Amino acid sequence: MSNSPQTPGIAPARLDAEEVARNFSDLHPAYDDHEAMVAADRCYFCYDAPCITACPTSIDIPLFIRQIQAGHPEGAAKTIFDQNILGGMCARVCPTETLCEEACVREAAEGKPVEIGRLQRYATDALMARGQHPYERGEATGKRVAVVGAGPAGLACAHRLAMKGHDVVIFDARPKPGGLNEFGIATYKTVGGFAQAEVDWLLKIGGITVETGKALGSDLSLDALMDEYDAVFLGIGLQGVNALRAEGEDKGGVADAVDFIAELRQTSDLSSLPVGRNVVVIGGGMTAVDAAVQSKLLGAENVTIAYRRGRDRMSASRFEQDLAASKGVRLIFNAQPKTVHGNGSAAEIEFEYTRDGANGLEPTGETFRIAADQVFKAIGQTLDGAPNGLTLDGNKIAVTGAGRTTRDKVWAGGDCASGGDDLTVTAVAEGRDAAEDIHTALMG
Amino acid sequence: MADLSTNFVGIKSPNPFWLASAPPTDKEYNVRRAFEAGWGGVVWKTLGLDPHIVNVNGPRYGVVYGADRRVLGINNIELITDRPLETNLEEIKRVKADYPDRAVIVSLMVPCEEWAWKEILPKVEDTGCDGIELNFGCPHGMSERGMGAAVGQVPEYIQMVTEWCKANTHLPVLVKLTPNITDIRYPARAAHAGGADGVSLINTISSITSVNLDTMSPEPSIDGKGSHGGYCGPAVKPIALNMVAEIARDPETAGLPISGIGGVTTWRDAAEFLSLGAGSVQVCTAAMVYGFGIIKELTAGLSDWMDEKGYTSIDQVTGRAVPNVTDWQYLNLNYVTKARIDQDACIKCGRCYAACEDTSHQAIAMKPGRVFEVIDEECVACNLCVDVCPVEDCITMERLAPGEVDARTGKVVEADYANWTTHPNNPSAKAAE
Numbered sequence: 113m114s115n116s117p118q119t120p121g122i123a124p125a126r127l128d129a130e131e132v133a134r135n136f137s138d139l140h141p142a143y144d145d146h147e148a149m150v151a152a153d154r155c156y157f158c159y160d161a162p163c164i165t166a167c168p169t170s171i172d173i174p175l176f177i178r179q180i181q182a183g184h185p186e187g188a189a190k191t192i193f194d195q196n197i198l199g200g201m202c203a204r205v206c207p208t209e210t211l212c213e214e215a216c217v218r219e220a221a222e223g224k225p226v227e228i229g230r231l232q233r234y235a236t237d238a239l240m241a242r243g244q245h246p247y248e249r250g251e252a253t254g255k256r257v258a259v260v261g262a263g264p265a266g267l268a269c270a271h272r273l274a275m276k277g278h279d280v281v282i283f284d285a286r287p288k289p290g291g292l293n294e295f296g297i298a299t300y301k302t303v304g305g306f307a308q309a310e311v312d313w314l315l316k317i318g319g320i321t322v323e324t325g326k327a328l329g330s331d332l333s334l335d336a337l338m339d340e341y342d343a344v345f346l347g348i349g350l351q352g353v354n355a356l357r358a359e360g361e362d363k364g365g366v367a368d369a370v371d372f373i374a375e376l377r378q379t380s381d382l383s384s385l386p387v388g389r390n391v392v393v394i395g396g397g398m399t400a401v402d403a404a405v406q407s408k409l410l411g412a413e414n415v416t417i418a419y420r421r422g423r424d425r426m427s428a429s430r431f432e433q434d435l436a437a438s439k440g441v442r443l444i445f446n447a448q449p450k451t452v453h454g455n456g457s458a459a460e461i462e463f464e465y466t467r468d469g470a471n472g473l474e475p476t477g478e479t480f481r482i483a484a485d486q487v488f489k490a491i492g493q494t495l496d497g498a499p500n501g502l503t504l505d506g507n508k509i510a511v512t513g514a515g516r517t518t519r520d521k522v523w524a525g526g527d528c529a530s531g532g533d534d535l536t537v538t539a540v541a542e543g544r545d546a547a548e549d550i551h552t553a554l555m556g
Numbered sequence: 557m558a559d560l561s562t563n564f565v566g567i568k569s570p571n572p573f574w575l576a577s578a579p580p581t582d583k584e585y586n587v588r589r590a591f592e593a594g595w596g597g598v599v600w601k602t603l604g605l606d607p608h609i610v611n612v613n614g615p616r617y618g619v620v621y622g623a624d625r626r627v628l629g630i631n632n633i634e635l636i637t638d639r640p641l642e643t644n645l646e647e648i649k650r651v652k653a654d655y656p657d658r659a660v661i662v663s664l665m666v667p668c669e670e671w672a673w674k675e676i677l678p679k680v681e682d683t684g685c686d687g688i689e690l691n692f693g694c695p696h697g698m699s700e701r702g703m704g705a706a707v708g709q710v711p712e713y714i715q716m717v718t719e720w721c722k723a724n725t726h727l728p729v730l731v732k733l734t735p736n737i738t739d740i741r742y743p744a745r746a747a748h749a750g751g752a753d754g755v756s757l758i759n760t761i762s763s764i765t766s767v768n769l770d771t772m773s774p775e776p777s778i779d780g781k782g783s784h785g786g787y788c789g790p791a792v793k794p795i796a797l798n799m800v801a802e803i804a805r806d807p808e809t810a811g812l813p814i815s816g817i818g819g820v821t822t823w824r825d826a827a828e829f830l831s832l833g834a835g836s837v838q839v840c841t842a843a844m845v846y847g848f849g850i851i852k853e854l855t856a857g858l859s860d861w862m863d864e865k866g867y868t869s870i871d872q873v874t875g876r877a878v879p880n881v882t883d884w885q886y887l888n889l890n891y892v893t894k895a896r897i898d899q900d901a902c903i904k905c906g907r908c909y910a911a912c913e914d915t916s917h918q919a920i921a922m923k924p925g926r927v928f929e930v931i932d933e934e935c936v937a938c939n940l941c942v943d944v945c946p947v948e949d950c951i952t953m954e955r956l957a958p959g960e961v962d963a964r965t966g967k968v969v970e971a972d973y974a975n976w977t978t979h980p981n982n983p984s985a986k987a988a989e
């Protein structure tokens with residue numbers, strides 16, 4: 113090992129490969145059979161269960177857990193996939209602490225919810241391990257639908273359309289399908305190449321063609337797609353990144369957190385990935401937490417998340433915050449970046465404290481500096497490259513009902529569309545529901 | 557501190573916990589370990605005449621699990637001891653000599669002919685043991701040879717064999733009853749009539765615990781075939797408690813000493829058997845599942861509870877609940893209760909709602925915000941909601957005071973006790989004068 117956490121600047125191999133591999137292993141390891149039985153047994157099979165309501169895809173959670181109890185995890189998986197074809201990924205990445213598990217009555221009763229996410233993983237893993245796909249393509253309708261974006265929204269939409277018998281072509285600008293499942297989600301949430309395996313498994317239904325390296329805007333136009341296909345679904349996510357608006361933002365060492373994470377997810381040898389000795393992440397969401405935690409896991413000596421508002425406003429859940437803290441990440445609240453200092457490259461970053469004033473957030477005038485040879489911006493992604501002619505709602509594609517845009521024959525869902533949280537599971541729900549609506553429109 | 561020492565049909569032991577005749581008492585080695593651990597007595601694994609029987613050489617046990625593989629019930633196809641009579645007798649003699657303060661009872665099962673009993677009884681007496689227990693219970697194997705439950709199911713045989721034993725030994729005679737009959741009082745009466753000093757019950761219940769759905773063989777499977785076995789453990793306790801109570805309150809057998817057996821796992825189970833008339837309790841499955849160490853919890857728990865209640869000796873507990881066991885017809889129909897849900901304790905699972913709405917009396921309303929409330933007009937007080945609620949004491953049954961109106965019937969609750977025997981709907985009711 114040539115470098116250490118104390119090596120100055122941005123450097124690879126701060127930890128040996130073995131330690132890095134250990135650091136990036138499964139955050140919540142899979143249950144074995146007995147653990148799953150014990151965990152499943154805690155479910156009360158609530159009437160009209162609150163967890164179902166809390167799940168954006170409305171999985172019948174008590175039913176699938178009962179199927180696990182009864183020794184039938186594959187049946188449990190079917191119950192899950194009926195509602196959420198990316199139930200395997202969602203089991204790994206959903207912030208369950210703010211969704212189903214928050215609603216679990218055992219959370220209210222004893223602060224220990226049934227571990228729904230891990231049970232869901234147990235069930236979906238069991239069925240996926242069989243290598244077969246549990247659904248068949250519906251009888252061919254002769255209708256053709258173009259799906260732009262192979263993220264969770266696009267994949268869920270395509271799968272449901274295939275179930276209905278439509279022919280689907282998915283176009284994606286990137287070289288691989290999966291969207292942020294492949295390029296964004298933290299490594300330790302989806303180990304072992306799960307994202308691609310899941311896409312391959314999903315496509316086994318047939319009737320779906322994936323064309324990568326095809327970007328809407330440059331390689332394709334919406335009008336051309338509308339001419340060629342009976343309907344178009346847009347699931348293009350958020351490709352833009354908000355600017356920091358701090359002095360010195362253009363200095364070396366300042367980068368977008370999502371780019372760092374994408375590179376991290378694609379690299380075949382994590383220990384070769386350079387990371388700063390002093391890393392500062394600016395933002396308060398999952399992206400900020402993931403960039404910070406993974407920097408630390410790569411061997412950065414000091415990692416800090418600075419968020420401009422108070423802890424309670426942070427969009428990363430308390431679980432995510434505690435995860436960061438447990439890995440040694442320092443969290444600073446009520447501090448906004450003012451200037452990145454350094455000669456060509458970042459060396460320090462200066463913050464100013466904030467408080468809630470009459471007209472919103474206001475600076476207090478008090479500043480402080482921390483060492484920073486790498487600064488990650490994680491202050492939110494924005495819609496970038498939405499096709500012309502679609503009405504926007506704020507900075508997302510305006511949709512009504514199940515993803516209907518203002519243009520006929522064009523639906524949208526997932527992060528790029530208005531409404532709903534920017535979560536994998538929400539994208540799945542929106543893609544699925546748009547597919548149902550497209551089907552009704554095409555066959556009506 | 558409560559005195560746990562027991563004098564049961566003249567057999568003394570430092571506490572009322574005996575190991576039942578079964579694998580835990582199969583040989584000297586186990587019994588010594590049990591006594592070292594603190595058990596009050598043992599009923600030695602049932603002896604028979606030579607040539608000794610043989611057991612199957614495949615699995616003997618089937619199991620029923622609760623959550624987390626907790627054993628709720630075990631069934632077995634084991635027979636009586638499979639060691640030579642002489643070996644057992646020598647061991648019993650040695651153990652008894654070394655543990656004079658412990659109860660050592662010898663369980664016996666020999667053919668239903670007087671010569672057989674005459675042959676074995678003197679040998680057993682010679683060990684210095686404290687008493688004998690007649691195994692009329694095994695529901696499997698031995699019963700096919702006219703012993704065990706085959707005797708226990710015919711009251712006349714029970715009486716006859718008990719009489720032979722009483723005539724041929726001075727030792728106290730316990731008769732161990734099988735639950736595989738319709739009315740436990742008949743075999744108990746027969747034992748009593750034969751002169752038994754006491755009865756022990758229950759032995760195991762005929763059962764098939766499960767079927768292997770791949771091989772279509774009942775478990776435990778011996779080369780693809782299974783035979784019904786005897787069920788025991790916590791699952792059988794309710795059946796055993798009822799049988800003990802039936803004997804305790806039967807005028808014909810009232811006062812007959814009872815050694816209570818069936819599912820005793822904690823001190824509380826033991827206290828319940830005692831309260832329903834048992835003078836000692838026997839334990840098998842709990843020891844087989846957890847080992848002899850549980851005796852420390854059994855004695856400490858029973859002793860603490862007795863101290864708390866002010867009972868100083870076991871005989872003060874024995875039979876305490878018997879007067880409260882009655883026939884349905886004598887239950888007070890003017891005792892009117894309604895379910896009450898403690899909204900602060902409620903965790904909003906809705907199980908009470910599902911149970912009452914789907915299978916009871918539609919007496920729970922589900923209001924916005926998952927608030928569950930009892931509808932007094934519909935509540936028949938069945939208690940199902942209490943049973944299914946996962947939170948202890950969240951739903952309780954509250955009694956309506958005399959003078960209050962039962963919203964379901966519209967009738968004023970009366971203070972007087974009134975039962976079915978005088979109810980107007982009862983065709984054979986005695987006219988109230």
Ligand SMILES: Cc1cc2nc3c(=O)[nH]c(=O)nc-3n(C[C@H](O)[C@H](O)[C@H](O)COP(=O)(O)OP(=O)(O)OC[C@H]3O[C@@H](n4cnc5c(N)ncnc54)[C@H](O)[C@@H]3O)c2cc1C
Nearest residue numbers: 261263264265285291292327328349526527534535536539
């Ligand atoms: C770092 C990070 C971590 C996250 N962690 C979690 C988490 O733990 N749990 C969770 O629930 N959510 C998490 N999220 C959010 C979640 O990943 C997204 O909400 C989800 O992926 C949205 O799905 P989507 O299909 O709408 O978009 P995306 O997953 O972004 O997929 C969009 C796809 O469209 C393609 N595309 C974009 N523009 C074009 C174009 N013009 N032409 C062709 N193709 C195009 C892209 O290449 C991409 O494949 C995280 C997000 C980030 C950034």
Ligand SMILES: Cc1cc2nc3c(=O)[nH]c(=O)nc-3n(C[C@H](O)[C@H](O)[C@H](O)COP(=O)(O)O)c2cc1C
Nearest residue numbers: 576577578602632691759788789818819839840841
């Ligand atoms: C494996 C096994 C073997 C048994 N063998 C005998 C026996 O030889 N003689 C007998 O009287 N009872 C026998 N029994 C019955 C027990 O003594 C006891 O009556 C029964 O198990 C119920 O008690 P428990 O619920 O505490 O186990 C046996 C039980 C088991 C589990």
Ligand code: SF4
Nearest residue numbers: 912935936938939941
């Ligand atoms: S006691 Fe029975 S009838 Fe009354 S509310 Fe409960 S379940 Fe319903």
